[in-house]
Amino acid sequence: MHACIPQTHPGSVAGLTRRFRLAWSLLLACLLLPLAHAQDSVTAKANLSTGLARLGETVQIQVTVENDNRAEIRGVPQVPGLRFGAVMGPSISSFMESTGGRMVTRSMLRWAIPVEATEVGEFTLPELTVWVGGQERNVKITPSTLKVVKDVQADELGLLELPNLPTTVYEGQPFELRLRVGWVRRLNVRKASLTLPWWNSLPGMMQVKGPGFQPQTGQVQPLMVNGDFDLPFEVRPDEDLRGEPFRVFEFRTTVIATRSGRLDFATSTFMFAEEVGGQRSRFTQPSYREYYATVPAFSIDVLRVPEKGRPLEWGGAVGELTAERKVSSRDVSAGESMQLEVTWTGMANVEFFDTPDLKKLDSFSGFRVLGHEDSNIGMERRVVYDLVPLSDEVTQVPPVPLWIFDPATAAFKKIETEPVPIRVTGGGDLNLDAAFGPEQENNGGGRDLMDLLPVAGVQAGSQAASGKWYFAGWAGLLLGWLVLRKAVRRHGDPDSVLARARRRALRDLDRALAGSGEPLPMAHAVQRFLAQRSGEPAAAWVGRDPVVWAQQHGASEAGCKAAERLNALLGQLDAAAFARSAQTPARGELLAAAKDFAREVHA
Amino acid sequence: MVSFSKQVLVLLLGCWLLPLAFSAPVQDQERLSQEAEEAYRRGEYEQATTLWQDALALSNAEAGTSALRGHLLYNLGNAAERAGEPLRALAWYQAALRHLPRDGHIRHNRDFVRGAQGLPPADGDGLGATLRAGLRAFTPAESAWLAYGGLALLALALGYEALRGGRTARRLAWLAAGLAVLLALPRVRWMLAPPGPAAMVIAEHGSSLYSEPRGDAQSLVKLEATELVEPLDHWNDWTRVRTRSGQEGWVSSVRLQDIWY
Numbered sequence: 001m002h003a004c005i006p007q008t009h010p011g012s013v014a015g016l017t018r019r020f021r022l023a024w025s026l027l028l029a030c031l032l033l034p035l036a037h038a039q040d041s042v043t044a045k046a047n048l049s050t051g052l053a054r055l056g057e058t059v060q061i062q063v064t065v066e067n068d069n070r071a072e073i074r075g076v077p078q079v080p081g082l083r084f085g086a087v088m089g090p091s092i093s094s095f096m097e098s099t100g101g102r103m104v105t106r107s108m109l110r111w112a113i114p115v116e117a118t119e120v121g122e123f124t125l126p127e128l129t130v131w132v133g134g135q136e137r138n139v140k141i142t143p144s145t146l147k148v149v150k151d152v153q154a155d156e157l158g159l160l161e162l163p164n165l166p167t168t169v170y171e172g173q174p175f176e177l178r179l180r181v182g183w184v185r186r187l188n189v190r191k192a193s194l195t196l197p198w199w200n201s202l203p204g205m206m207q208v209k210g211p212g213f214q215p216q217t218g219q220v221q222p223l224m225v226n227g228d229f230d231l232p233f234e235v236r237p238d239e240d241l242r243g244e245p246f247r248v249f250e251f252r253t254t255v256i257a258t259r260s261g262r263l264d265f266a267t268s269t270f271m272f273a274e275e276v277g278g279q280r281s282r283f284t285q286p287s288y289r290e291y292y293a294t295v296p297a298f299s300i301d302v303l304r305v306p307e308k309g310r311p312l313e314w315g316g317a318v319g320e321l322t323a324e325r326k327v328s329s330r331d332v333s334a335g336e337s338m339q340l341e342v343t344w345t346g347m348a349n350v351e352f353f354d355t356p357d358l359k360k361l362d363s364f365s366g367f368r369v370l371g372h373e374d375s376n377i378g379m380e381r382r383v384v385y386d387l388v389p390l391s392d393e394v395t396q397v398p399p400v401p402l403w404i405f406d407p408a409t410a411a412f413k414k415i416e417t418e419p420v421p422i423r424v425t426g427g428g429d430l431n432l433d434a435a436f437g438p439e440q441e442n443n444g445g446g447r448d449l450m451d452l453l454p455v456a457g458v459q460a461g462s463q464a465a466s467g468k469w470y471f472a473g474w475a476g477l478l479l480g481w482l483v484l485r486k487a488v489r490r491h492g493d494p495d496s497v498l499a500r501a502r503r504r505a506l507r508d509l510d511r512a513l514a515g516s517g518e519p520l521p522m523a524h525a526v527q528r529f530l531a532q533r534s535g536e537p538a539a540a541w542v543g544r545d546p547v548v549w550a551q552q553h554g555a556s557e558a559g560c561k562a563a564e565r566l567n568a569l570l571g572q573l574d575a576a577a578f579a580r581s582a583q584t585p586a587r588g589e590l591l592a593a594a595k596d597f598a599r600e601v602h603a
Numbered sequence: 604m605v606s607f608s609k610q611v612l613v614l615l616l617g618c619w620l621l622p623l624a625f626s627a628p629v630q631d632q633e634r635l636s637q638e639a640e641e642a643y644r645r646g647e648y649e650q651a652t653t654l655w656q657d658a659l660a661l662s663n664a665e666a667g668t669s670a671l672r673g674h675l676l677y678n679l680g681n682a683a684e685r686a687g688e689p690l691r692a693l694a695w696y697q698a699a700l701r702h703l704p705r706d707g708h709i710r711h712n713r714d715f716v717r718g719a720q721g722l723p724p725a726d727g728d729g730l731g732a733t734l735r736a737g738l739r740a741f742t743p744a745e746s747a748w749l750a751y752g753g754l755a756l757l758a759l760a761l762g763y764e765a766l767r768g769g770r771t772a773r774r775l776a777w778l779a780a781g782l783a784v785l786l787a788l789p790r791v792r793w794m795l796a797p798p799g800p801a802a803m804v805i806a807e808h809g810s811s812l813y814s815e816p817r818g819d820a821q822s823l824v825k826l827e828a829t830e831l832v833e834p835l836d837h838w839n840d841w842t843r844v845r846t847r848s849g850q851e852g853w854v855s856s857v858r859l860q861d862i863w864y
Contacts, residue, residue, distance in 0.1 A: 449681055449715060450708045452643065453674040455636035455658070470747065470790060473754050481761040488765055495768035 042068045042133045048125065051143040053117045054151040056195065056269030056292030061113040061141055065132055069107050072131040081119035082146065083197065088112045116195065117148035118267045151292040157184045158293035159246055160270035168301045172318035172349045173407045174208055174256045181223070181270045182248040185238060191273040191288060193224040197266040204259035208351065208379070221249055256349050257302040268295040305405050309412050315355065317404040319348025325417035327397055333426040334392055337370065340385040342400050342417055350381040356400055358385055363398035366390055371448065389424045396421045498535045505532035509594050513587045519576035522590065526570055529594055550601045559600035566593045632658040636675065648686035655679045659864060673702030676864055677709050689716045690805040693829055694860035697803055705740050722829060738792040746789035753786030800863040802844065804830045812852035816841035823852045834861070
């Protein structure tokens with residue numbers, strides 16, 4: 001037995017088919033090869049915008065990832081002397097590319113990482129960790145070193161100062177923070193901003209609340225700080241510095257260090273940019289030359305208020321204060337309320353100290369202290385005490401003492417208000433509890449309980465209302481609405497033109513009769529009324545008997561009588577119009593008949 | 604057989620005497636309250652509390668809410684606060700608010716006492732808290748009346764729509780439907796959280812929730828001061844309660860103040 005093996009011949013059909021298959025496979029491989037290559041070509045690059053920067057200048061690291069739309073930058077490196085900002089982006093771009101005769105879609109993700117130079121020196125940038133292709137990849141930043149130099153020109157042409165800052169303060173002690181910035185007047189400066197890394201980020205340092213800095217010149221120039229918010233700088237008169245006139249701007253505020261330790265102020269930078277490059281036109285972007293004036297990092301030591309010599313009455317006041325007082329009245333009756341206003345003013349932590357509690361002072365035993373109101377504005381603390389002198393033996397409002405810690409002498413001292421002589425008359429058997437309520441140790445700063453509520457005559461009964469039928473009410477209401485709606489619409493659409501005309505027939509008749517006293521127009525008005533009620537044109541009612549119409553529509557006896565009455569009145573109107581002898585029926589009579597007709601006869 | 608005229612006479616007499624029968628407890632309540640107020644003014648807060656509690660006992664607690672009981676509970680709160688029991692006062696105010704949820708006096712005193720005790724505001728902050736406070740500003744009865752009012756408005760609007768039709772009537776019906784839903788919200792709130800017996804933790808530092816009614820039992824959780832719990836059972840000086848999170852356990856009764864009056 002022989003197996004049937006096909007013999008192929010180069011010139012045969014089978015041979016041609018085999019060659020064709022081979023050629024097709026080669027072609028397919030050529031087409032798929034670039035595609036496979038394209039799928040593998042996920043790339044990541046990181047470039048530093050410059051290898052040389054000035055102190056305070058911000059440079060950028062541009063990170064580019066190709067062909068992976070899910071790439072991420074997970075964290076930025078930490079390099080002492082450089083401050084890395086938040087990663088911006090990514091921006092995504094995609095484009096088509098012809099590879100080996102095929103169109104391939106490529107995508108590109110770009111991020112920007114701002115890097116601010118806060119110290120002079122040469123810094124090596126570590127590799128950046130990028131999550132790409134489903135795994136972490138370290139990407140080298142090129143160039144990998146950043147050299148930071150001081151901007152010598154900015155030191156000559158610009159101004160940035162934080163003058164008269166103390167090197168040590170006590171916790172709670174307020175001190176003035178002044179920022180002076182500026183530039184040589186001859187520069188055409190168009191942009192300026194401040195970078196103060198320590199602003200609002202120093203632990204325990206806070207600005208004193210209040211009206212804030214009041215500019216003396218009245219001119220204020222806002223300056224952007226940390227790219228986030230504006231600070232109002234006062235425009236100061238030009239000053240001669242380094243032999244040249246400078247434009248100067250100043251900001252002042254008062255701050256308090258609330259906890260002991262060290263306040264580290266990182267390098268502050270003032271960027272100002274002059275416009276260069278000739279005339280600006282509609283078609284050209286202005287170019288700028290930027291300068292970076294800096295103040296090197298410094299620190300302030302915050303000391304603890306000493307325990308030694310600290311009186312028990314000390315309520316946390318630190319600084320320099322003066323006390324003033326005034327009373328609402330110097331001539332009062334025993335048992336009558338009077339106000340004592342005490343104001344402490346000065347460079348101290350006025351917001352934060354505890355004011356004296358007069359109830360605890362023996363010197364105020366001649367008074368009942370009802371309460372007090374406490375407020376502070378800027379560097380002033382004001383407390384209004386509500387006092388009641390208890391007898392005519394009281395001759396003065398005693399001094400109000402306050403213990404403060406004086407940072408200048410590093411010692412505690414007591415300041416007092418001047419006593420206020422008063423005259424108290426009357427007295428006798430005072431029932432202050434009845435008048436002002438029982439005395440409280442702590443009544444919450446001048447507020448107190450509201451008094452009892454009356455019981456007599458108050459509604460004793462219950463307002464009980466059960467809501468158990470409520471949802472049944474909803475269902476019933478909707479059902480009723482549907483039924484009523486269907487029933488009404490069985491006779492036609494109530495909003496149709498004819499239905500609306502029918503409803504307003506009486507009103508139209510009333511209006512038409514009011515507008516004319518002549519019999520013919522009145523007759524026409526009645527015919528129009530009948531036409532509106534019957535849903536027919538007005539011409540259909542010329543010479544037509546309403547009684548017949550009513551009978552045809554099954555009107556009741558009352559309906560027929562109403563039709564007869566209306567017909568009689570119509571006849572009178574015709575007679576009055578054409579014979580001019582008969583009397584015109586009254587409007588009221590016509591309306592009453594029409595109303596009866598409308599009520600009794602339905603089409 | 605009693606004659607018809609006599610029957611009528613007895614009926615009339617009954618109708619005349621019936622209001623008197625109901626007004627007697629009210630008069631007693633007013634008398635007791637008067638005495639309580641006098642004791643309060645004299646600074647005898649325990650005596651005032653006892654008298655106001657007696658007056659409170661004369662009213663029918665099952666009959667829903669009433670302004671009278673709201674006032675009595677508020678006065679009890681004042682007496683407790685003056686007697687140096689601020690947390691008990693808060694419990695009384697909370698009980699009073701169930702009867703008069705929008706009363707300015709009660710809210711003021713509650714907030715005052717909370718502030719003096721360093722407790723956070725009862726109603727909280729933010730839009731959500733404000734909306735919840737708005738829903739709580741009505742008693743169950745008031746919320747039912749509001750809901751029925753909304754339903755009546757809707758009935759009028761739907762009736763008009765059924766009889767007259769047209770775009771204006773349809774718009775009115777939608778408007779009334781929206782209003783009815785809005786007015787039903789307090790009612791829905793009460794349905795979701797029906798009013799029921801509640802008690803407040805009045806111990807200054809809170810209280811432990813014990814697994815059994817004895818002090819050496821296992822402490823399940825710490826209940827904060829002014830926390831509201833649902834009393835379930837009593838055994839000697841212990842109360843079995845359920846917390847808002849659904850946990851059940853025993854609390855010493857002296858650390859609780861009933862606020863369901």
